[in-house]
Amino acid sequence: MKICKGFESVMDTIMSVLTPIHREGHKYLVLFALVTLLLFLVWTPLGWIGVIFTAWCAYFFRDPDRVTPTRAGLIIAPADGLVQSVTEAIPPAELGMGEHLRPRISIFMNVFDVHVNRVPADGEITQVAYTPGKFLNADLEKASEDNERNSIRMTTLAGKDIAFVQIAGLVARRIVSEIEPGQKVLAGERFGIIRFGSRVDVYLDEGLKPLVSVGQRTIGGETVIADGQSEEPQRHGAVR
Template sequence: MAVSMLSTFVKPVHREGWRFLGIFAAATLFLFLVWEPLGWVGVGLTIWCYYFFRDPDRVTPTRPGLIISPADGIVSLIEPAVPPEELGLGPTPMTRVSVFMNVFNCHVNRAPIEGRIASVAYRPGKFFNASLDKASSDNERNAIAIEMADGRKIAVVQIAGLVARRIVCDVSAGQHVATGERFGMIRFGSRLDTYLPDGVEPLVALGQTTVAGETVLADLTSNEPRRLGGVR
């Protein structure tokens, strides 16, 4: 029971976080030397830094056809949109599901479906609030196209936010990824867009909380109509 309780609160840290944890810890020590109350503020910020860079294991549904959320956060947009032109997926709009991550969410990103990385394209841009619609077209982004076994493609796009200044992508064209496999992260507050294949309806609702690697965004084998949600 003690081990289980410990694992609930203590999570692995993504490798991107160790440098920041060291900086925060050193600053905290300095603040204690200057004035003890400031040191305790530093302790709180160091804990937040650890929490931001946490990288917990997730239990991913593995049934073929399931499209899984690539990010923790809130479903902020569901709408038709043309995928980033740099991916070469054509001008036809696809259903875009946007998940907004705030600074308290886990920021490790995961592959929404199994397949081959068809292309990866980075594009510099601005740093508008990631919850805004124009962030998809104007902000710095890293777009990935995943080709499934049947030849259809899904696009997943990492979008930098207002305070995010680094997109990390650990996959490259030609690589095979499994559903729920880690492929990168974004520092500090951002958004993930997933573009669904034609005819596939999302199984999440606006405002719904998603868990990366666990929440089902859509099902390629389902004829269920788009889901609506209400606050209870």
């Protein structure tokens, strides 16, 4: 009984600190909790190891609110993570956006980042295309072409044609997307999640300059990565 009460106390503390939890994580959290309870019954030290993994599960699926800048023309980061590359690349062929190069911002999410993905701008979704593929390390350049991905094209309220792509990583085995063609969306709205460790690429339209630098960390739904009303040239950063 003492073990059960101690376990319940720990779980209450975890939930009070880490809520809200994305609904994709509920089943995993229940599974981890049940396994942890069984481990306590087998051997108490194993149970505490289970508590650590249960806490990590809750931490991974955390879904915090964000304050999204709402001025017209802004493009907002769709994910928490590290800006892995700022380059020019051809958008995924399945979106039919042509073969000319566009500015591309790649944001890599490790297993400790928030993995809930958010819409980068106000506008309308024009196309969604899921492509099966490999599960290479998401920080590799060829992951954009070879890995399993979910590609989304949209027209912003400012008339810009942009795309954002959820890319599965080495550990990730499921991309969840709740967005459909014809859907009206707002910047910062949640639209999906990727499990566990992954990447999101954003392809900008002509005239949009990246306002983030390689090595910078972004906050999904908050960090401005481009601005259609700005004449500022592409930013470059330095580690200091």
